[in-house]
Structure formats: C-alpha cells, structure tokens
Amino acid sequence: MSSLMSGSQILLESLAREGTEIIFGYPGGVTLPIYDVLYDHPIQHVLVRHEENATFAAEGYARTTGKVGVCMATSGPGATNLVTGLVDALMDSIPMVAITGQVPEHLIGRDAFQEADTFGITRAATKHNYLVKNIEDLSQIIHEAFHLAKSGRPGPVLVDITKNVLTGRTNYFPATKMKPLRGFHVRLDPDDDEIEAALQFLWASERPYIYAGGGIISAAASPELLEFVELLEAPLAHTVMGLGGLPSDHPNFISMLGMHGSYAANMGVTETDALIGLGVRFDDRVTGRLDAFAPNARVLHVDIDPAEINKNRRADVGVVGDVKRVLQKLNVRLRETKESLGGHNRENRAEWRARVNGWKREHPFADVSDENEIKPQYLMKRIDEISNGEGIVAVDVGQHQMWAAQYIRFNHPRLWVNSGGLGSMGFGMPAAMGAKFGNPDKLVFSISGDGGFMMSLPELATIASHKLPVKIIIMNNGWLGMVRQWQELFYNRRYSSVAMDAFPNCELLAAAFGIKGRSVDTPSELEVGLREALAEPGPYLLNVNVTREENVFPMVPSGGAVNEMILAPPKPVAVGD
Amino acid sequence: MQQLISLRVDNTPGALMRVAGVLTSRGYNIDSLTVARTLDPTLSNMTIVVNVDSETYDEELLIKQIMRLVNVIEVVDLTNAQAVTRELALIKVTVSPDMRPALLKEADIFRARVVDAAPTSYTLEVTGASEKLDALIELLHNYGDVEMIRSGAMAMERAPQGDHRNTFAKASRVPERTREPVKT
Ligand SMILES: Cc1cc2nc3c(=O)[nH]c(=O)nc-3n(C[C@H](O)[C@H](O)[C@H](O)COP(=O)(O)OP(=O)(O)OC[C@H]3O[C@@H](n4cnc5c(N)ncnc54)[C@H](O)[C@@H]3O)c2cc1C
Ligand SMILES: Cc1ncc(C[n+]2csc(CCOP(=O)(O)OP(=O)(O)O)c2C)c(N)n1
Numbered sequence: 001m002s003s004l005m006s007g008s009q010i011l012l013e014s015l016a017r018e019g020t021e022i023i024f025g026y027p028g029g030v031t032l033p034i035y036d037v038l039y040d041h042p043i044q045h046v047l048v049r050h051e052e053n054a055t056f057a058a059e060g061y062a063r064t065t066g067k068v069g070v071c072m073a074t075s076g077p078g079a080t081n082l083v084t085g086l087v088d089a090l091m092d093s094i095p096m097v098a099i100t101g102q103v104p105e106h107l108i109g110r111d112a113f114q115e116a117d118t119f120g121i122t123r124a125a126t127k128h129n130y131l132v133k134n135i136e137d138l139s140q141i142i143h144e145a146f147h148l149a150k151s152g153r154p155g156p157v158l159v160d161i162t163k164n165v166l167t168g169r170t171n172y173f174p175a176t177k178m179k180p181l182r183g184f185h186v187r188l189d190p191d192d193d194e195i196e197a198a199l200q201f202l203w204a205s206e207r208p209y210i211y212a213g214g215g216i217i218s219a220a221a222s223p224e225l226l227e228f229v230e231l232l233e234a235p236l237a238h239t240v241m242g243l244g245g246l247p248s249d250h251p252n253f254i255s256m257l258g259m260h261g262s263y264a265a266n267m268g269v270t271e272t273d274a275l276i277g278l279g280v281r282f283d284d285r286v287t288g289r290l291d292a293f294a295p296n297a298r299v300l301h302v303d304i305d306p307a308e309i310n311k312n313r314r315a316d317v318g319v320v321g322d323v324k325r326v327l328q329k330l331n332v333r334l335r336e337t338k339e340s341l342g343g344h345n346r347e348n349r350a351e352w353r354a355r356v357n358g359w360k361r362e363h364p365f366a367d368v369s370d371e372n373e374i375k376p377q378y379l380m381k382r383i384d385e386i387s388n389g390e391g392i393v394a395v396d397v398g399q400h401q402m403w404a405a406q407y408i409r410f411n412h413p414r415l416w417v418n419s420g421g422l423g424s425m426g427f428g429m430p431a432a433m434g435a436k437f438g439n440p441d442k443l444v445f446s447i448s449g450d451g452g453f454m455m456s457l458p459e460l461a462t463i464a465s466h467k468l469p470v471k472i473i474i475m476n477n478g479w480l481g482m483v484r485q486w487q488e489l490f491y492n493r494r495y496s497s498v499a500m501d502a503f504p505n506c507e508l509l510a511a512a513f514g515i516k517g518r519s520v521d522t523p524s525e526l527e528v529g530l531r532e533a534l535a536e537p538g539p540y541l542l543n544v545n546v547t548r549e550e551n552v553f554p555m556v557p558s559g560g561a562v563n564e565m566i567l568a569p570p571k572p573v574a575v576g577d
Numbered sequence: 578m579q580q581l582i583s584l585r586v587d588n589t590p591g592a593l594m595r596v597a598g599v600l601t602s603r604g605y606n607i608d609s610l611t612v613a614r615t616l617d618p619t620l621s622n623m624t625i626v627v628n629v630d631s632e633t634y635d636e637e638l639l640i641k642q643i644m645r646l647v648n649v650i651e652v653v654d655l656t657n658a659q660a661v662t663r664e665l666a667l668i669k670v671t672v673s674p675d676m677r678p679a680l681l682k683e684a685d686i687f688r689a690r691v692v693d694a695a696p697t698s699y700t701l702e703v704t705g706a707s708e709k710l711d712a713l714i715e716l717l718h719n720y721g722d723v724e725m726i727r728s729g730a731m732a733m734e735r736a737p738q739g740d741h742r743n744t745f746a747k748a749s750r751v752p753e754r755t756r757e758p759v760k761t
C-alpha cells in the first residue's frame with residue numbers, strides 16, 4: 001500500500017509507527033508544515049516555553065517510562081537551544097530522538113535566515129545524527145534514529161530535515177523492515193566462558209561489593225539484580241544514576257557511593273577485594289582519586305559498551321553484554337554452584353557483611369532537624385516519608401540533588417530523575433513535567449534549588465496551561481548552594497557571585513501563573529504546605545526557605561581518595577584506617 | 578610513539594567529520610589522515626596516524642571509541658601488524674645546473690622521479706615508507722630550497738587474516754564487525 005504524502009505527514013506517520021505518543025517542542029518558520037499536520041494529528045504536542053526544556057521534558061519522559069523521548073525545534077536558534085539537553089542525554093545514556101527543521105536545501109551554505117549547521121554542531125552532542133535532504137530517505141532515517149536511540153547503550157539521535165523535504169510529496173510505503181546498519185552491532189549475550197570467568201571471580205571473593213549504576217535501569221534488570229544480590233549475599237551501592245535499581249529498603253543496600261556517598265558505601269569500596277561493576281562507567285565523581293579507588297580489589301565489569309571496559313579502571317574480568325542477560329546467566333550458575341564453589345569463603349563473606357552493616361548502622365546520613373528552621377535534610381526526609389519509595393522525584397542540580405539522593409528512598413527503577421553526568425541546572429522542573437505526562441497516575445515531585453528554579457521558570461506556564469499536577473518544591477537557601485559550599489570549604493568563605501537575591505515572592509509568582517502556591521519558613525508551616533500541595537488536584541508551588549548555610553556531607557574533596565571523606569562540620573576530619 | 582589505524586567507513590557526508598571529531602574530542606593529535614573511496618563506492622578507506630604517549634599507550638582505548646561511530650564499519654590497528662605503509666611526496670627543490678646530475682643520481686637511489694623540470698628547479702615525486710621520505714628530504718636540503726607536500730601514510734595489511742589482528746577484539750569481546758574483513 002502506498003499513498004501520496006508530504007514529508008511532514010511521513011515524518012509524523014513514521015513517529016507514530018515507532019510508538020510516539022507525545023512530542024515536546026516549539027515551532028518556527030521551517031517547521032510550520034509539521035505543525036500544520038500536528039494540528040489534527042493523534043500525536044500530542046506539548047508546547048514548552050524554551051527548546052532546552054523540550055529536551056529535558058523528553059528526557060524526563062524517557063527516564064520514567066523507558067520509552068524514547070521525542071522533542072522538536074525549528075532551524076537555527078531552535079536547534080542550537082537543544083544542544084544542552086542533547087549532551088545531557090548523551091552523558092546519561094538516555095534514549096531520545098530530536099527533530100529539527102533546516103532551511104531548504106538550495107539555501108544551505110548561504111547563511112540563509114535562521115540557518116545553522118545543526119548537523120555539525122550536534123555531531124559531538126549526539127550518539128548519531130542525520131541531515132535529510134531527500135524525501136525518499138525520510139521514513140527509513142526516522143526508523144534508524146529510533147533503533148539507534150534505544151539499542152545497545154541508549155542515547156540521543158538528532159534528525160535535521162530540510163524544508164523542501166517537509167513540503168515535498170512522494171509515494172509513501174510504510175517501512176516493513178529496517179535496512180540493517182552495517183556499522184552498528186550490539187553484543188547482548190555473553191559467552192559461556194565469560195560467565196564462567198565471572199563465576200570464578202565471584203566465588204573466589206572474600207569481600208564482594210556490588211557497584212551498580214544507570215545500566216541496570218536502562219536494561220530493566222532490577223529483578224535480576226535483586227536475585228543476584230541475594231544469591232551472592234553481598235552489599236550493594238548505587239551510583240546516583242542507579243538509584244532505584246535495587247529497592248532502597250533492601251537490607252543489602254548501603255546507599256550511594258562517591259563524592260557525597262554514604263560512609264558505608266565509601267568504606268566498603270575501599271576495603272573490598274572484589275568490585276563488581278554492573279552498568280557503571282567509573283565516573284570521577286564516584287572514584288575520586290583513581291589509584292585510591294578500590295585499591296585492594298580485583299574488578300569485574302559488565303557493560304554493553306565495549307569502550308567502557310578498561311576506560312578508567314582496568315577490569316580483571318570484563319564482560320560486554322546486556323547486564324540483564326549477563327545476570328540471568330550468572331544467576332543460574334550461582335544457584336547451581338552455591339553449595340559447592342560458594343562454600344569456600346562463606347565465613348569470610350559473612351564477616352564482611354557484618355562489618356559493612358556495622359558501618360551502615362553507625363554512620364547513617366545525619367538526622368538533622370530543628371524546631372524553628374527547616375533543615376534541608378529534614379525537607380528531604382519529609383518528602384521521603386510522603387513518597388515512601390513509590391513516588392517520582394525529579395531534581396535539579398546542586399546541594400538539594402545530593403540530599404535528595406541521600407535521604408529519599410526509591411523502591412522501584414525509573415522513579416528517580418536527575419542530570420548526573422552533565423549536571424545541567426534547569427533540568428529538574430521540565431524533567432518533572434515530562435515525567436508527569438508519561439506517568440499521569442504517579443505522584444510527581446519536582447525539587448529545585450532557588451538557582452535552578454530560576455533557570456526553568458518559564459515552564460511554570462506549560463505546567464499551568466496543562467494544569468499538570470506536579471508538586472514543585474523549591475529548596476530555597478538563598479544561594480547557589482553547591483557553589484557556595486565549595487567557596488566556604490575551599491575558598492575561605494569568599495562568597496563570590498553566589499547570592500540569589502531578588503528572588504520572587506513565590507505566592508505572588510504562583511498566583512501570576514494561576515496556580516496554587518505557598519512559601520514556608522518553619523517546620524510547622526512546611527507541614528501545612530505539604531498537606532496543601534498533596535490535596536491540590538492541580539500543580540502546586542511550594543517555596544521552602546531552609547537554613548541558609550548548610551553543607552552536604554559526607555564529602556570527598558574533588559580528586560581525593562573516597563575513604564578520606566569529610567564527614568561533618570565544623571572541622572574536617574579525615575577518616576581512614 | 579605513533580599509532581597506525583586503518584578504517585573502513587560509510588562513504589557518506591559527515592563520516593570524516595565524525596572520525597576527526599572523536600580524535601580531537603578525546604585529545605589525540607593527528608599526525609596524518611588520508612581518506613579515499615574503495616572499490617565498493619559506498620565505502621571509504623581511511624588511514625590515520627596519531628601521536629600517542631607511549632607511557633600511557635593503550636591500543637584499545639582509541640579504537641573502541643572510533644568503533645562506537647555508526648558510520649565506521651571496520652577498524653584495524655596496524656601499529657604492530659604486518660602491513661605495507663606508503664606515503665607519497667611531491668618535492669620541489671631549487672638546484673643549480675652544475676648540481677643537477679648529482680641530484681638525479683641521488684633521486685634515483687630513492688626511486689624518485691622528476692615530474693617537472695624548470696630552469697631553476699626540479700619537482701620530484703617519491704613514494705615509500707615515511708622514514709624513506711624523511712631521509713630523501715633531508716638530503717635534498719643540500720641542493721637548495723625545498724618545498725614539499727606529503728600525502729600522509731596509507732597502510733594495507735599484508736595478511737588479511739593474520740593473528741595480530743584484533744588482539745584487542747578478542748580481549749574485550751567487541752562485536753563481530755571487527756573480526757570479518759569487509760570486501761573492498
Ligand atoms: C553535583 C553532582 C554531584 C554528584 N555526585 C555523585 C556522587 O557522589 N556519587 C555518584 O555516584 N554520582 C555522583 N554524580 C553523578 C556522576 O557525575 C555520574 O553521572 C554518575 O556517577 C554515573 O553513573 P553510572 O556510573 O551509573 O553511569 P551512567 O552514566 O548511568 O552510565 C550507564 C552505564 O551503563 C552502561 N549500560 C547502559 N545500558 C546497559 C545495558 N543494557 N547493559 C549493560 N550496561 C549498560 C552504559 O554503557 C554506561 O557505561 C554527581 C553529579 C552531580 C551533578
Ligand atoms: C547550567 C549550569 N550552570 C552552572 C552550573 C554549576 N553549578 C552546579 S551546582 C550550582 C548551584 C546550584 O544552586 P541552586 O540551584 O540554588 O541549588 P542548591 O545547590 O542550592 O541546592 C551551580 C551554579 C551547573 N551545574 N549548570
């Protein structure tokens with residue numbers, strides 16, 4: 001079956017065939033033909049208030065649903081506004097397809113109005129990108145883009161389409177099968193000998209430690225991870241990207257490791273003799289000084305991207321494959337050999353578990369509260385109690401992000417949404433928006449600092465216009481808190497350009513957008529605010545004025561060894577052997 | 578030291594930009610890069626020579642990053658392989674009439690050909706291993722001013738299925754595409 005269709009119609013038809021239900025975007029001159037088709041098309045288009053936020057919303061959608069997020073922008077400034085979000089998705093391996101319009105082919109290279117070299121500019125910002133100049137290629141390229149975005153290590157793919165393609169017409173044949181990509185191969189299954197090597201590695205260990213990250217989430221490997229943890233009876237720490245992979249309530253979970261990780265997680269990784277990295281990339285926020293990271297350990301590293309193995313830390317056993325399938329195979333073998341091979345070091349491993357549990361018991365994240373002031377940690381604890389491991393929490397970047405990661409539990413994957421690798425301020429609120437569109441039945445919190453909130457401010461209009469019931473919380477400390485913390489600790493308290501003054505009155509601000517809101521200063525007022533926020537069927541803006549100069553601890557100074565964390569104020573204490 | 582890599586890439590716009598982009602964004606310094614189409618018009622061949630720090634050299638590191646590119650079909654590290662490496666140079670050298678016979682004699686030793694003769698200069702064409710070209714150029718400085726253009730190295734494996742091939746692929750189990758040579 002074929003029919004005469006315009007490029008714009010073919011584009012939307014191809015997107016629909018890929019399962020796209022929602023596009024976050026912003027129109028402009030060359031994308032007018034697409035918007036004309038969108039006018040009465042079943043795919044929903046959400047008009048954001050800035051293209052960068054279209055990428056963040058698409059990411060929020062993708063991160064919480066596991067589907068490919070789709071965003072769209074016009075040529076020139078529209079396309080360049082996507083760059084931060086594309087790099088954000090690239091760093092965190094989030095599947096996304098971005099569609100941009102381009103000037104007509106005959107104008108390319110002539111500095112036409114709103115021409116930008118989108119293809120060149122986004123080369124390093126995407127997993128792959130395309131420039132479509134021929135309408136006959138369009139549907140195939142859209143299908144390729146989705147295939148690339150979600151296969152193997154996920155990532156963003158951009159398709160730049162010239163206006164003549166969007167307005168041209170051709171006979172459209174629905175693609176039945178995608179042409180294979182000869183340069184793109186994903187290795188999903190490990191070989192048996194690799195599994196055996198991993199098995200030997202595991203049973204030989206006396207102090208095994210599981211370091212699990214974003215790969216667990218993208219592989220949907222939580223059930224397999226749970227089984228693995230229980231078979232091996234090993235402690236597990238997540239990276240910031242992995243939170244929710246194993247339920248936070250699981251007894252073997254020792255929270256996050258790294259710069260702001262828990263004492264138990266950082267001591268554990270320092271003492272382990274067998275580091276089991278599952279879908280992690282040995283990021284410097286995790287490892288601190290590389291040569292002091294897991295200094296006594298052999299390393300097993302499972303990753304779907306061969307380029308990750310041996311990149312930052314040499315793996316004694318490297319397995320390239322989908323971590324879900326690797327764990328499935330490994331679990332079978334672990335079960336079969338638990339009595340025989342697993343017997344050797346059983347006592348050592350039990351002793352190790354007891355040690356780690358001791359650290360976990362003795363050094364939990366500080367229980368900070370105050371009668372008159374709202375401590376930021378207390379705010380996170382209250383959100384944790386409300387969410388109870390079941391709600392979606394999208395955060396921005398900074399101190400509040402770390403406190404949220406420390407204090408809020410996630411008992412399922414895809415509830416925790418944060419910009420980990422790029423750390424893009426302004427990410428939180430639009431990401432929460434995308435998450436809510438993808439999960440209308442879940443409770444969705446957006447938590448930002450006062451700095452990041454100001455960066456995503458325009459999206460209050462999008463949220464208001466859709467009456468989107470996102471619970472927007474500003475953790476307001478009056479500063480660019482994370483930067484102020486560094487200035488306090490490492491620059492003699494010379495607070496340079498970090499005061500967020502002239503912050504708007506949030507009650508008036510909410511009212512100006514026609515949504516409910518409140519500003520609170522004390523723990524008792526906070527309760528009123530939270531109660532109101534939850535009772536409100538629509539969006540709610542809660543500005544929480546917290547203690548101004550509070551610091552995130554533990555903290556590993558950048559480039560330091562992870563067991564040399566600063567545990568608490570006022571005097572930095574080095575902890576170690 | 579220098580790492581020598583041979584690639585087969587899709588002959589599409591942007592493929593060169595992607596490869597060059599990986600090299601620069603990962604901090605490599607390109608010594609030479611040649612690219613041209615192959616017998617299969619949909620494929621190009623690239624030979625890349627990069628300067629790497631021999632202290633921290635890890636042959637897998639760069640290759641695995643290049644292999645992530647969707648337009649890259651095959652990557653072979655020829656640094657320590659049995660390979661034929663050739664480079665072409667065009668060299669213009671000013672030479673006084675009395676020195677011409679001597680110059681021609683030396684050019685002959687290097688199998689360099691005169692491709693243009695002007696009253697005050699010769700232009701020579703020479704191919705060979707990069708070190709051979711270096712040696713000739715060094716010599717020609719004795720005759721007069723030297724102007725030179727080099728093509729950069731091109732390399733081809735001697736034995737396509739040799740054992741040296743993809744040692745990194747075996748170690749790290751990279752996907753099949755590096756194991757089977759593409760017919761060109
Ligand atoms: C202010 C700030 C502070 C931070 N502090 C910390 C901190 O204290 N601790 C911390 O952990 N992080 C911290 N981060 C985040 C940090 O920068 C990194 O983003 C994070 O550590 C990376 O997590 P990851 O290793 O899980 O890798 P990800 O970026 O999540 O990468 C996932 C890995 O899994 C692989 N993968 C994907 N799919 C699969 C599959 N199907 N099968 C197998 N493998 C797969 C990918 O190839 C990749 O290697 C901080 C960030 C900010 C902004
Ligand atoms: C776009 C962008 N610009 C700058 C930074 C550097 N940065 C990291 S954290 C931070 C401070 C964030 O302040 P705020 O949003 O108030 O959050 P808080 O740290 O107080 O929780 C800054 C400026 C960044 N991560 N992203």
